[in-house]
Amino acid sequence: MSNTSTMVTLTIDGIRTEVPEGTLVIEAARQVGIMVPHFCYHPKLEPDANCRMCLVEIEKIPKLQTSCSTRVAEGMVVRSSVPHVESARKSVLELLLGNHPLDCPVCDQGGRCDLQDFSHEYTPTVSRFKELKRVFPKQYLGPVIETQMNRCVSCMRCVRYCDEVMDAQALAAEGRGTITQITHWAGNELECDMCGGCIQICPVGAITSRLSMYDYRPWMLKRTETICSYCGDGCQITVQRKDDQLIEVNSALGAGRNNGDLCVRGYFGYHAAEHPDRVQQPLVRQADGSFAEVTWEEALDRVARQFTRIKATHGSDAIGGLITTRCTNEDLYLFQKFMRVVIGTNQIDSGARYGHINGVRALRRVQGTHRWTIRYEDLAQADAIMLVGTNVNESNPITALHVKQAVKRKGAQLVTLESLLPVRSTVSNITTLSKHHLEVKSGQFSAAILGLVKAVVESNLVQEDVAREAPEFVQTIRTNVAKVSWDAIREQSGLSQTDVETAARTYSQAERAVVLVGREVLRSLGGEGLVTNLMDLQILTGHLRRSGSGLGCLAEGSNDQGAVEMGAVAEYFPGPAGLHDEESQKTLTRTWGQAVPAGAPATLPEVLTRARTGDIKSLFIVGDNPVESLPGDAGVTEALDALEFLVCQDLFLTETAKRAHVVFPACSAMEKDGTFTNTEGHVQSVRQATEPLGESRPDWEMFSALSVLMDHPIEYNEVKEIFKEIRGVIPGYGLLGPASTPPKVDEKTVAQYVTSGFKEDVDQRYTLDASPAAPEGALTLRLVQSLYHSGKYSTRAKGLMEIEGEGRLHVNAREAGRLGIEEGQTVRLANDGGQATVSVKLNDRVPDAVAWFPEHFDEPVRALFSLKVDPHTHVPVWKTAHVTVTKWSSTNRSIEERSRV
């Protein structure tokens, strides 16, 4: 709409205004400050004009018109407050109130209800209705949403939101006339994305949250705008609290990068921060192995003394550090500064090692940026979008919304390479929107991407100017892909030549094409190579330098991108700049007043190996939980037990923290100030919404306090001073406003890459490595991200636990039939590593011969997996295993118990 530059002049209530052609009258009125009352209209939704509240008089049209569905025209004269318009609205209200129970005093919406506001404005104090009011029983839509249909004004906003925005279609209107009610598909519990959108968009109190029902009145709430800490999308949320009790989280229309949309984690996951298990006092391990609560002074002093001692006796490199990417940029920056300046080691790593680093390294190598060259707005404008191993709806739900919008509103062609079946259900599935869905066999993205490049090269889709400028590059790839046959690709990835070629053609021929790469590529062996291959694909089709086109790697942690940019990874200084980058060394030496350490860096697997061998005597683990985020055979517990001194700084006493000598209580993201950098590289402020629980403090304060005690004071008065220092180190780093300009591809790097850079590993990248064949009759078990959870943190959120409270084995109905199992039954999974007993849930989007298990509840099945480390980037890969599945009944169990006796 806003693209059209033609402006139309119209008069609304005597005010002349100019708006773009195609604007709705109600929007034009809003722009000049006239609020036309409405229920069914919402800027995110297509006009429906069912509530008739927004009637206005338009000159030369004999009858009143609904302003939410009428588009402006040149010379239009609109009157919105003449007596007969007002009397029409009064009648509409009288009709609505005819069936509305007057229970405003107990309604959670009372005080911010459109119907209440308009009733006050138009005061229809008398009703001519003598008929009975309709009576609907209260209804629970699943564990967190409830409806009270007596209050419904049938505006259908929820149904339309669920369909148009979420693409879930979980809600529907049932019945006719006054007895219309909103319901989900009968017979089952509501199973949907649980995004809470219906609650947010309901203009009255007909759909409300069960988590905070009757706990508050809207005027009691204090609001804080901050950033959600569950995934890399970086949604702006409004945290609302009554005194110090968290009441609800929502997001205002137009707020942040999410435009007011939230996912289930953002909307219902806010209780995690105030879980009773939070560590609230510094803990120090006693001689008998138990923890004692001590004062901050004692705990800090102990850590400072031990660090000083270890540094003096064993050298700086006897201490290593790990940090989670749920920390703010300021925490991450100060952590690496503390480790580099005070301790003097480069042995630090962060959660970005679990996969995000693969993407950043490839981007830096090929296009010379560490961020996306696209932003969400480009997704909306794209002609083609390709998703590669993202499962975007689960991992980054708000990015998924942008993709859905692009497909549904703008008609972008979606190409999906996912290990998902395109099955429609009331939980949205991005592959159902796909024009070309290539169902890649689990974990075989290498073959699929190779197929895409092969299709582009062999179907003559290579841009002419690329072939002219970099003939050697094109030729090398051509000879390399020629060595791989289509049969081999089909064998491994399960994709046929024609399918891959059609998809490649769709992508290549699109003017603006965006590629999104997700965890199944980033968290795989050779992930950096796979992203590089996708970059090659972009170079070949000419999309790399085209504006509006580009490749994005989806970050999973809320600050994965920030962790890399703050230099909290082994291979980079803040910037990120290479450890041998002289310019950066000079800047850092100047800023820190001390030379940067020259010691060798250590990645997460290296840190753990060195701890096991005794080279590292002490670890400082901030929020990371390697014991529970790596499989049993990774030897994390052995490594931690071999340490002389382990310090953990966490919200909860995790399995890792239980092994620590000192535990510092840290603040959650809701309790501190700072910034997060989201997946598209947008730096956004995190603001303190609640008081720190107990004695917990923001992470940076602890680093600062330790540095003072260790005679290397790094002091700041407030978190903004750290950010100022970051801006000194990384010029221009900062809050970029609502519409940032993404970085441009670095021409020099690209030129260097296509002339010589690609050569070093092109042969390895374009070969199919023989994947280990699954044993006969075995199922591929994959630990996957669930839509309702994020890491282990969300399993402390009571709302999310009510939606999904335990890990269940997801298999499709065909596979279940083959195995002879049914929903809810218990099965035994076994392989060489161990065995586990879990219950089954049928999920039709799981591919054949594959079973999914949510990684958030991986505790019982972790023994089945074994760790592989990417030889190049050291990314730990372990989320796939082959298992045999057998039915497990209570008789089995009793037999086993008897045999044990």
Add this chain to the structure above:
Amino acid sequence: MDTQKQTTRLLDAVLFREIWKAMKVTFKHMFHRPMTFQYPREKRTIPDAHRGALGLLRYDNGQERCVGCDLCEAACPSRCIKVISEEDKSLPLQRYATEFYIDITKCVFCGYCVEACPVNALAMTKMYEYSTHDKRTLLFDKERLYEIGEQHLEDAKKYLYAHNQEHDDEESRAYRYHFPQPIEKTEASDS
């Protein structure tokens, strides 16, 4: 002039006229009905509209009137009311106050809370004797407030009548809002 004035002053002094003047009032009051009364042995009659201690009321069937809507808390100018409410699990949608506190030391007896109450659960009574040695007992909790309401039920009702909030007993039963339950079909009448 001066001589006359001086004579009057002399006479006043000799005859103790000022004392007689004062005694006149005294003697007059000897035959007057006393204005004071012997509190606490005697108590005065208090008008119905008197704003005394607050009490919470029940319906005649014993059900708590209060639905925990927090409107009294919102109306209170001295912020002495605190309501914590939740859903009555046995009656879906029925909201009720799990806790209700009035810090009577802060209360300014304005009666706004009574006016704000949509179900007339709050009323002011004629109770004013609650001095205590322990200040903590002046934070009236829900139990105490219902106790006051029960003890001073008649006064509370009269307060509501006097302030035109309720007209008779009938009205307290069939109240202006039928909530939280919607109107039942069987109960409805044409009137």
